[in-house]
Amino acid sequence: MDISPRKVAYIIVRARELGAKVGRWDTPSDDADGDTILESRPSDGTGRELSSFIRNLNDDEKAALVAIMWIGRETFDEYDEAFETAKQEAVGPTEKYLMGVPLLADYLEDGLEALGVDTSEEEDEIYRKV
Numbered sequence: 196m197d198i199s200p201r202k203v204a205y206i207i208v209r210a211r212e213l214g215a216k217v218g219r220w221d222t223p224s225d226d227a228d229g230d231t232i233l234e235s236r237p238s239d240g241t242g243r244e245l246s247s248f249i250r251n252l253n254d255d256e257k258a259a260l261v262a263i264m265w266i267g268r269e270t271f272d273e274y275d276e277a278f279e280t281a282k283q284e285a286v287g288p289t290e291k292y293l294m295g296v297p298l299l300a301d302y303l304e305d306g307l308e309a310l311g312v313d314t315s316e317e318e319d320e321i322y323r324k325v
Contacts, residue, residue, distance in 0.1 A: 197259035204317035210300040249290035257289040267306030
């Protein structure tokens with residue numbers, strides 16, 4: 196793979212956090228407390244952080260990430276073909292594309308599993324740090 200499993204694990208963790216957010220039901224406020232921590236707020240940096248992390252990957256890492264997601268989504272079976280296609284078809288910001296994919300974290304995990312890579316330990320370690 197052209198991206199470290201640890202980086203993919205970090206993206207999985209952050210994508211799960213972002214996916215757990217729900218629309219705000221109360222009046223607009225940036226004073227999130229324990230009861231509203233899973234509500235989307237303008238001050239929440241999870242989406243910006245994930246977007247920035249993906250944006251700062253090099254081109255091969257971005258293509259690898261897309262390839263892994265495609266394999267997990269069963270669009271491709273082979274990494275090399277998915278990777279080359281991702282490099283050729285990259286026309287817009289990768290972070291926008293990936294963050295617009297429903298179930299991104301699941302697809303990345305499934306893609307890694309199909310490639311024989313287990314990042315559960317890395318994910319657990321990242322969860323402990325956040």
